[in-house]
Amino acid sequence: MLIQYPIIHIAVWIAALLFSVAVCLNIFRVLVGPSLPDRISALDTLSVNAIGLILLIGIGTGSRYGFEAGLLIALFSFLTTAALCKYLLRGMIIE
Helix, strand or coil: CCCCCHHHHHHHHHHHHHHHHHHHHHHHHHHHCCCHHHHHHHHHHHHHHHHHHHHHHHHHHCCCHHHHHHHHHHHHHHHHHHHHHHHHHHCCCCC
């Protein structure tokens, strides 16, 4: 089911455009980041922005699969960030 009110539809797509700009800026910070902790935090922020973008696209198209994809990406993003931080602090992930 698509959104019935045109102003909400326009607002969702403008927000999706702004989220995509944020994702591009996060990708730039991941590639050019001055240190490894900066790159890890940029990667975490990238995943949060990607989740927001996927949810907005799901709202805009009326698909419920966007919410499920957002939940899965959030789960894997948390696990990846925790593993990268543990590797950065201790040098190994599994002890």
